[in-house]
Amino acid sequence: MKILIKKVRSNPFWDKLLRNMIVALSGDSISSIINILVLFISIKIIGNKDYGIFILAQSYMLIFDSIFNFQSWQAIIKFGSKSLYEKNLKVFCSNIKGSSIVDFLSSIFGFILAVSLTSIIIKFTEWPNEIKVIIFISCLEVLFRFTNTPIGILRLANKFEMVAYQKIITSLLRLFSVVIYWLFDFNSLAAFTIFYVSANVVGNIVLIIFAFKELKKIVNIKQLLNAKLNSSGIEYYKFMGWTNISSTVDIPAKQLDVFIISTFSIELVTVYKLYKQIAEILGKLTAPLSQVIMPQFSMLAAKKENNRGYEVVLKLKKVTLLFMIPLGIIFSLVAPFILKFYFGNIYFQNSMVMILLIFSRIYSLSYAALHPYFVSIGQVKKNFQIVLCANIFYVLATLVLSQTIGIYGIVIAYLLEVIFIVNMKKKVIKRIIVNDEVLLSG
Numbered sequence: 001m002k003i004l005i006k007k008v009r010s011n012p013f014w015d016k017l018l019r020n021m022i023v024a025l026s027g028d029s030i031s032s033i034i035n036i037l038v039l040f041i042s043i044k045i046i047g048n049k050d051y052g053i054f055i056l057a058q059s060y061m062l063i064f065d066s067i068f069n070f071q072s073w074q075a076i077i078k079f080g081s082k083s084l085y086e087k088n089l090k091v092f093c094s095n096i097k098g099s100s101i102v103d104f105l106s107s108i109f110g111f112i113l114a115v116s117l118t119s120i121i122i123k124f125t126e127w128p129n130e131i132k133v134i135i136f137i138s139c140l141e142v143l144f145r146f147t148n149t150p151i152g153i154l155r156l157a158n159k160f161e162m163v164a165y166q167k168i169i170t171s172l173l174r175l176f177s178v179v180i181y182w183l184f185d186f187n188s189l190a191a192f193t194i195f196y197v198s199a200n201v202v203g204n205i206v207l208i209i210f211a212f213k214e215l216k217k218i219v220n221i222k223q224l225l226n227a228k229l230n231s232s233g234i235e236y237y238k239f240m241g242w243t244n245i246s247s248t249v250d251i252p253a254k255q256l257d258v259f260i261i262s263t264f265s266i267e268l269v270t271v272y273k274l275y276k277q278i279a280e281i282l283g284k285l286t287a288p289l290s291q292v293i294m295p296q297f298s299m300l301a302a303k304k305e306n307n308r309g310y311e312v313v314l315k316l317k318k319v320t321l322l323f324m325i326p327l328g329i330i331f332s333l334v335a336p337f338i339l340k341f342y343f344g345n346i347y348f349q350n351s352m353v354m355i356l357l358i359f360s361r362i363y364s365l366s367y368a369a370l371h372p373y374f375v376s377i378g379q380v381k382k383n384f385q386i387v388l389c390a391n392i393f394y395v396l397a398t399l400v401l402s403q404t405i406g407i408y409g410i411v412i413a414y415l416l417e418v419i420f421i422v423n424m425k426k427k428v429i430k431r432i433i434v435n436d437e438v439l440l441s442g
Helices: 002-010 012-068 072-085 089-116 118-125 131-144 148-156 160-184 189-218 221-226 234-249 251-264 266-302 306-343 345-349 351-365 370-376 380-405 407-441
Strands: none
Touching: 012 089, 012 131, 012 160, 012 189, 012 234, 012 251, 012 266, 072 089, 072 148, 072 234, 072 266, 072 370, 089 118, 089 131, 089 148, 089 189, 089 221, 089 234, 118 131, 131 189, 148 160, 148 189, 160 189, 234 251, 234 380, 251 266, 251 380, 251 407, 266 306, 266 345, 266 351, 266 370, 306 345, 306 351, 306 370, 306 407, 345 351, 351 407, 370 380, 370 407, 380 407
């Protein structure tokens, strides 16, 4: 072990990656524990049905947030790495200014459209009428979710500890808000939603403040305000557009499951949400990897070292599986009995769904580094095409399988979608690497 640690520390790439992962992982781990506690308390104090309605409202909000909340942090990291490496502050300021404007305007458009379509969606889905108020309150959060530019700034500046602090602060605010609701016994789902959304909004504002302080260390505010948007070049905005489209077409895989399950039972939405949260504990262990490795992949791409980046992806896959499989087995054996004791028999009866979800997630997480690598080598258009095809397949598979084997069909459709995306991206990457080797040898 000492030899392995020494070897890692002697390699600048792996040393930086490990240090940043530890920082990000500490933030994700602490916030995940707090969020699980918030989830447990919430279900206990408002019940399965009301929490199911709350989850549906949050999922509705997140759909519009995903559509209009541009993934500008990826563009900032990819193009910002290059402009800072070349010491071109003019272009860097243009990148930040352009992303900030896009984030702000898209959040307003997202809120307006989300509120405008609420009545139509409720009528179409036959959700209970009381959800309308809960959706409106939840959608207010969209106005304050212009956080992609701040995230990009902090990750580019290698300030992953600031992102970690913000996640912990936000989770603590959620816990505080839920406890206050419980202590004062408001007995109102609308009041619960107001408290919860307020905590998220304050957390987002904290992130913006952190990013602003770091940005001032790189450039002064006058440079930023005077920056010309066209200095970024059309490629910057095209990249931002493609990453947003890719994120948008991935909405079915992220939100469709909850809506389909709501047709079975509102209470089952809460059960499935808790299962996903448990599976996502494993996801939090690899989430820092996706966050911290993007700048390093982008730097390797700028140096034309794509082959080296893919070698990193494959090594991280092996390490991830080595740690995740034992954890998955432990979770599968212990969690069903804890849930039965704490929440009731409905969580134990459907525990096989949770086990299938856990191991499907483990397979997906083993390729966590693949996706930022794919974007870093400039394959945003191809990424969109792959994700679009995968989600069309997912929607069809979910609709068919959920009608035959119920909730199990949703999890199986998710696994098949992940397998499709991973293998299609690997095929594209191998072709690029072969072409690069031919050019170098020529």
